[in-house]
Amino acid sequence: MINPPAFDPRLFTDIARNLAGQQPPEEGRFRTAVGRAYYSLFLIARENLRIRVREDVHSAVIRSLRAQNRRLGDQLDQLRHYRVVADYELIPDDPTKQNWEQNWNYVWQLATRLRPTLEGIRPAPARP
Amino acid sequence: MPKVLPDVHRFTDASSPRRSIDVAAVSESTEWRYWPKLANAYTVASVLSAPWTFDTDVSWVNASASAQIVSLDALRVIPHASVDIIPEPSFSDRLRLLIDALRPVLYQLAVRRGVSVAAVNQSQFIDPEEATQETVLTMKVRLSPDAALNYWDEVGATVETWVATLSPADADLVQRHLAVFVEPA
Numbered sequence: 001m002i003n004p005p006a007f008d009p010r011l012f013t014d015i016a017r018n019l020a021g022q023q024p025p026e027e028g029r030f031r032t033a034v035g036r037a038y039y040s041l042f043l044i045a046r047e048n049l050r051i052r053v054r055e056d057v058h059s060a061v062i063r064s065l066r067a068q069n070r071r072l073g074d075q076l077d078q079l080r081h082y083r084v085v086a087d088y089e090l091i092p093d094d095p096t097k098q099n100w101e102q103n104w105n106y107v108w109q110l111a112t113r114l115r116p117t118l119e120g121i122r123p124a125p126a127r128p
Numbered sequence: 129m130p131k132v133l134p135d136v137h138r139f140t141d142a143s144s145p146r147r148s149i150d151v152a153a154v155s156e157s158t159e160w161r162y163w164p165k166l167a168n169a170y171t172v173a174s175v176l177s178a179p180w181t182f183d184t185d186v187s188w189v190n191a192s193a194s195a196q197i198v199s200l201d202a203l204r205v206i207p208h209a210s211v212d213i214i215p216e217p218s219f220s221d222r223l224r225l226l227i228d229a230l231r232p233v234l235y236q237l238a239v240r241r242g243v244s245v246a247a248v249n250q251s252q253f254i255d256p257e258e259a260t261q262e263t264v265l266t267m268k269v270r271l272s273p274d275a276a277l278n279y280w281d282e283v284g285a286t287v288e289t290w291v292a293t294l295s296p297a298d299a300d301l302v303q304r305h306l307a308v309f310v311e312p313a
Contacts (some may be wrong), residue, residue: 059260059304066303070291071284077307081253081264088256109273 009043010119012036013111020104030100031086037111038083041076045118068124075114082107223263223305226298230290234267234308237286243279244270246313253307263306268313280310 013036020033046061053060058080066073082103085092092098231248238245246268253262267283269276287308291299 056258056260058255059258063303069284070288070308071280073303074284074287074307074309075280077262078309080255084253084255106273110277113277 009040009047010115012040012043013115016040016111017108020108025101027100030104033104034079034086034100034107035083037107038076038079041079041111041114041118044115045076045121048118048121048123050123064124065121068121069117072114072117072121075110076118079107079110079114222298223301226294226302227263227265227306230265230287230306230308233286233290234265234283237282238267238269241279241282246270261305264309265306266309266311268311270313273312276310276312283308283310 016033016036019029019036022029042058042061045065046057049061049064051057051060051064062073062077062080064073065076082097085094085097086100086103097103227250234248235245237243249264249266249268251264251266253264254260269279271279291302294302
């Protein structure tokens, strides 16, 4: 049996941008867009780093990125935090994160910067 | 394991009503840390006895609530709350020392680069879908969003250099359990 072609996680970025750009602005769309933007980058990183664990996989990807480039790992981690707020906190605990259009704009800016680097990342060479 | 406690008191920062901490009331122990997941507040306390008194670790309570608790007013009592009781992770004291060592490194970088730091906030993050937890150090800088992201490049490189000076065990602790963010103030 032939497997179907793998889903391209970059499409999540396009979906996120389209969703967030719809009028009128709506919190639910911004929240969903934040989640899709994070998952797009998370999946790109996971695939390029060839991380296959299932348990605590988000932390594993972030840790692996930090080992190669601290800033990259922390920035993906920050997107993860936004995604958790988007999906779990009906009123964000952090008062500075209660404006969803503002959250989305920041997430989009960060995601746009991160994506090219994550697309080029490879697993760290094995230590001798 | 979840355990039923007699009651949990919620305290709220009067200057910022959304910031709150929950305090588990117990009498038999002052050594436990209680982390009920109530209203997404990380609850940390060991309460000595009535009248309710925080132990000496109140600064840690504040840090975990990501807020400077200015004044506390009991708002309500949640009876018979079910909470998970977890002893304070053994790494936390070590991580705290490492964070204390990192802070001046970050401030020195800001001074060298002429970046105005509005605040460095410390908070706890637990991904509800994973078993890991992090301490988050967030540098709030007086820069535009774009400039703050550029500055993050430098902060990341500085943290990387600092991590390289640590023992393998400490470096692993920092990579697993410490996040350093830069945000425009």
